[in-house]
Amino acid sequence: MPSLSLPRVLGGRKLTFASSNFRIRNLTPSNQSQEAVTRVSPKDQHLAPGGAPLGGGRPASPATQGTPPRAIWSRPRCPPPARAAQWHVLGPARRKMAASVCALPLWPRVVPWSRELPGAWRALHTSAVCAKNRAARVRVGKGDKPVTYEEAHPPHYIAHRKGWLSLHTGNLDGEEHAAERTVEDFFLRKFMLGTFPGCLADQLVLKRRANQVEICALVLRQLPAHKFYFLVGYSETLLSHFYKCPVRLHLQTVPAKVVYKYI
Amino acid sequence: MAAGASARCLSVRGALRLPLRCRWAGVCEPERGCRFYSKSAALPKDEGTDVTGIEQVVIPKKKTWDKVAVLQALASTVNRDPTAVPYTFQDDPYLIPTSSVESRSFLLAKKSGENAAKFIINSHPKYFQKDIAEPHIPCLMPEYFEPQIEDVSEAALKERIKLKKVKAAVDMFDQLLQAGTAVSLETTNSLLDLLCYYGDQEPPADFYFQQTEKSEELEQTTEENNKRASVKAAHQAGVTWKARNNAERIFALMPEKTARSYCTMIRGMVKHRAYAQALDLYTELLNSRLRADVHTFNALIEARALMANEKFEEKWNGMLELLKHMSVQKVKPNLQTFNTLLKCLRRFHAFGRMPALQTLREMKAIGIEPSLATYHHIIQVFYQPGSSAKAPSLIIYDIVNELAGKAFSPKDLDDDMFFQSAMSVCSSLRDLELAYEVHGLLNTGDNRKFIGPDLRRNFYYSKFFGLLCLMEHIDVTLKWYKDLIPSVFFPHSQVLIGLLQALDVANRLEVIPQIWKDSKEYGHTYRSNLREEILMLMARDKHPAELQAAFADCAADIRSTYESQEARQTAPDWPATPLNCVAILLLRAGRTQEAWLVVAPTRDRAI
Numbered sequence A: 001m002p003s004l005s006l007p008r009v010l011g012g013r014k015l016t017f018a019s020s021n022f023r024i025r026n027l028t029p030s031n032q033s034q035e036a037v038t039r040v041s042p043k044d045q046h047l048a049p050g051g052a053p054l055g056g057g058r059p060a061s062p063a064t065q066g067t068p069p070r071a072i073w074s075r076p077r078c079p080p081p082a083r084a085a086q087w088h089v090l091g092p093a094r095r096k097m098a099a100s101v102c103a104l105p106l107w108p109r110v111v112p113w114s115r116e117l118p119g120a121w122r123a124l125h126t127s128a129v130c131a132k133n134r135a136a137r138v139r140v141g142k143g144d145k146p147v148t149y150e151e152a153h154p155p156h157y158i159a160h161r162k163g164w165l166s167l168h169t170g171n172l173d174g175e176e177h178a179a180e181r182t183v184e185d186f187f188l189r190k191f192m193l194g195t196f197p198g199c200l201a202d203q204l205v206l207k208r209r210a211n212q213v214e215i216c217a218l219v220l221r222q223l224p225a226h227k228f229y230f231l232v233g234y235s236e237t238l239l240s241h242f243y244k245c246p247v248r249l250h251l252q253t254v255p256a257k258v259v260y261k262y263i
Numbered sequence B: 001m002a003a004g005a006s007a008r009c010l011s012v013r014g015a016l017r018l019p020l021r022c023r024w025a026g027v028c029e030p031e032r033g034c035r036f037y038s039k040s041a042a043l044p045k046d047e048g049t050d051v052t053g054i055e056q057v058v059i060p061k062k063k064t065w066d067k068v069a070v071l072q073a074l075a076s077t078v079n080r081d082p083t084a085v086p087y088t089f090q091d092d093p094y095l096i097p098t099s100s101v102e103s104r105s106f107l108l109a110k111k112s113g114e115n116a117a118k119f120i121i122n123s124h125p126k127y128f129q130k131d132i133a134e135p136h137i138p139c140l141m142p143e144y145f146e147p148q149i150e151d152v153s154e155a156a157l158k159e160r161i162k163l164k165k166v167k168a169a170v171d172m173f174d175q176l177l178q179a180g181t182a183v184s185l186e187t188t189n190s191l192l193d194l195l196c197y198y199g200d201q202e203p204p205a206d207f208y209f210q211q212t213e214k215s216e217e218l219e220q221t222t223e224e225n226n227k228r229a230s231v232k233a234a235h236q237a238g239v240t241w242k243a244r245n246n247a248e249r250i251f252a253l254m255p256e257k258t259a260r261s262y263c264t265m266i267r268g269m270v271k272h273r274a275y276a277q278a279l280d281l282y283t284e285l286l287n288s289r290l291r292a293d294v295h296t297f298n299a300l301i302e303a304r305a306l307m308a309n310e311k312f313e314e315k316w317n318g319m320l321e322l323l324k325h326m327s328v329q330k331v332k333p334n335l336q337t338f339n340t341l342l343k344c345l346r347r348f349h350a351f352g353r354m355p356a357l358q359t360l361r362e363m364k365a366i367g368i369e370p371s372l373a374t375y376h377h378i379i380q381v382f383y384q385p386g387s388s389a390k391a392p393s394l395i396i397y398d399i400v401n402e403l404a405g406k407a408f409s410p411k412d413l414d415d416d417m418f419f420q421s422a423m424s425v426c427s428s429l430r431d432l433e434l435a436y437e438v439h440g441l442l443n444t445g446d447n448r449k450f451i452g453p454d455l456r457r458n459f460y461y462s463k464f465f466g467l468l469c470l471m472e473h474i475d476v477t478l479k480w481y482k483d484l485i486p487s488v489f490f491p492h493s494q495v496l497i498g499l500l501q502a503l504d505v506a507n508r509l510e511v512i513p514q515i516w517k518d519s520k521e522y523g524h525t526y527r528s529n530l531r532e533e534i535l536m537l538m539a540r541d542k543h544p545a546e547l548q549a550a551f552a553d554c555a556a557d558i559r560s561t562y563e564s565q566e567a568r569q570t571a572p573d574w575p576a577t578p579l580n581c582v583a584i585l586l587l588r589a590g591r592t593q594e595a596w597l598v599v600a601p602t603r604d605r606a607i
Helices: A080-089 A092-103 A178-195 A225-243 B002-021 B030-037 B069-075 B100-123 B154-162 B166-179 B185-198 B210-218 B223-237 B246-253 B259-271 B275-287 B294-306 B312-328 B335-366 B372-382 B395-403 B413-429 B432-442 B447-451 B454-471 B474-484 B493-505 B509-521 B528-540 B545-568 B576-588 B592-599
Strands: A023-026 A071-074 A205-209 A212-220 A247-254
Touching: A178 A205, A178 A212, A178 A225, A212 A225, A225 A247, A225 B100, B100 B454, B154 B166, B154 B185, B166 B185, B166 B246, B185 B246, B185 B259, B246 B259, B259 B275, B259 B294, B275 B294, B294 B312, B294 B335, B312 B335, B335 B372, B372 B395, B372 B413, B395 B413, B395 B432, B413 B432, B413 B447, B413 B454, B432 B447, B432 B454, B447 B454, B454 B474, B454 B493, B474 B493, B493 B509, B493 B528, B509 B528, B509 B545, B528 B545, B528 B576, B545 B576, B576 B592
Parallel strands: A212 A247
Antiparallel strands: A023 A071, A205 A212
8 A cells, every 4th residue: 555644744643654544545437436435525525424524534526537546535434423523622723724625625635745756655643632631730840849748749639648628518419509619719719818918838728617617727927926817807807797607717837838849 | 503404414315215215116114214214234023013113204394405505514524725825816836925915916916907807898888798697697797887868857867876976966966956857855865875975075986995005004003003093094084074065055955854864964974074063963853853763873872972072971971862862762773883882982991891881781681692893892992902000801701701602694894803802812811722712713603704804814813823822832833833824824024033932942943944944935035033033043052963954054045145135235234143143053064164255255345
């Protein structure tokens, strides 16, 4: 089978050569059949699933039937929903490329490079994108970045090496208002971040017990103690009036951020 | 009380447990009941036989418990933690106060934070309207301080009275009169109430901090000066009743005056020290054939006692006359009446003793239960601070015997002064047993809340601990030291010097380095008298070697405090005696180099 090469690198996507997704066919008038060749006419290049396959499908035009056999990409017939999903999942770049391909339906796109070697081109395979997980992770650096225990452990360590930062019964079976608790948590964290500027050494721990909210904060010793008491009295009163329930603040001071390791 | 509650709990639970033990729900057979209550585990012989002495199952009356009964029972099992600070402070070494000044400033800072939050909440009430609390909590809703009704009407006047806007209310009243609308009697009376209560001034804006300002004046004075200073402060801080002020003007304008109007005016005048006018108004009241209520009589008694230019007997006769009026008008006296009588008798010095006892007997005869304030006034009558010539009275013993084991509830504003005066009497009498009894009374039930604000609590415990240092065995004293300090009060340097002298008497000088370390934590690092006392005690005699080494370390530490103090202030001169002691102690421990540095310092300094 002649090899195929693609004219451009499809940035970031996995390319494999000559996988089963693509088959190279030499079109001759005699072989042309519904099963062997899948074609997309210019009219229905944007057809939804159920029609002919889209996207990477390289149309074989009937106009080129009579010419000498050309390397034409064809795609095996896939179940339409998957194809459609791929169409949507793969993102605008691929769609753009495919659209540009479909804009010139009569010409097989991979031709430019293979003009030197007609019939010899390689297949590159691009698979679905699998983005790296970035949630709540501190990326590894040169070894000079101090991280706390909380930051150092990604979220899959919750319940193994980490506890929870917000404790309430809203997520238990049969309990309600979990969303309200989450919104309250978010507000409380923002509020505390602003009220104790530059003093919070770690994430807050919010505990809900009966009708009370207990905010446990680890603070640095940036302010003199009476200023801390002022802020404590202020936040407790304001938050109690806002949420109509007793809100208590428990502070623990540390001289500096507690470093677990350097990454 | 707690033991009774828990016993009742157990019996109720025991009665409730019966149905659980039975196989079938419903009334259990008596045998089962017998089996449950009997101590032995033996079964009754036959199910059918009639066991002698069988009791009818008496279903007790359903008990209603207070909502917090379980919490109270649990709380009664927990004692004070002597290593913890009061719960208002954050439990963190950086945030725990180390002296009484710091504890006050932290509490004031917290309170001012709360005031700041309340200010913001009341200025933007629309953000705090969403009410998700079930049931509704009124104290967590924003308050409205500005009057909403703007037009000239009686409703607007009522609103301003409710919001305590004195000037605005008077203006509104005048506008209403000019407009010709008659203001109802009820509203006029409530306006008079407002004016008389505040003495025609606006209510003080910073009334949270008023009490603390007064106590700041008292902080440096001893107990004898306390009373004079408090009286002076009251005179300076209080408002004087001005003649022809708004209250009198409105009173004169009223078409008909009820007894309530007269009473309010009299009470306002007495509160703002216009005694003669108050008594004149009272005669007017009598002429109008109206009756005064008990609060007015209390105010009049006070007015009679505080009028100047009269002798004690005349004043006392005047007060008795008022009491006779009270009985003629069939007004029942209350606790405040007798407390006011006793408070005024305090000023009569020696003359007041007999009348005070008469008052107390009268009170018991009528059946009014005396409160702690009553006993406080009696103590003040009998134990005048100035007079120490005669033998001191023994009434304190009777008082403490009578009060033993009683739990009190707050009934009078002066209830929290009892323990302070009782302990000061114990201290002056040098009676330790009595002090223990008073302290036991403090720990009975809920009496702890009568200890009063910070200043009084410090005073009480200073006196108590001073007495312990003088009279008690040193081991017990040290136990009390660990228990009381610093969780209950921060000691003055005088208290610590008393403790040091007690250690000296008991020959337990090895504790001194520990005391020095503790006093640094309580803010006495730069207290000269304390340091000199410690150094003198350590340097006086020779001691065995390891003790000497400990003393030398302590002395070096004290010396470093002298040096750091000098670094902060410019060129004070070092006193000679402490330097000598430091040098001696260092030499005895063999640290000659340092001793040499002490004696012949490298900097020029006049010794």
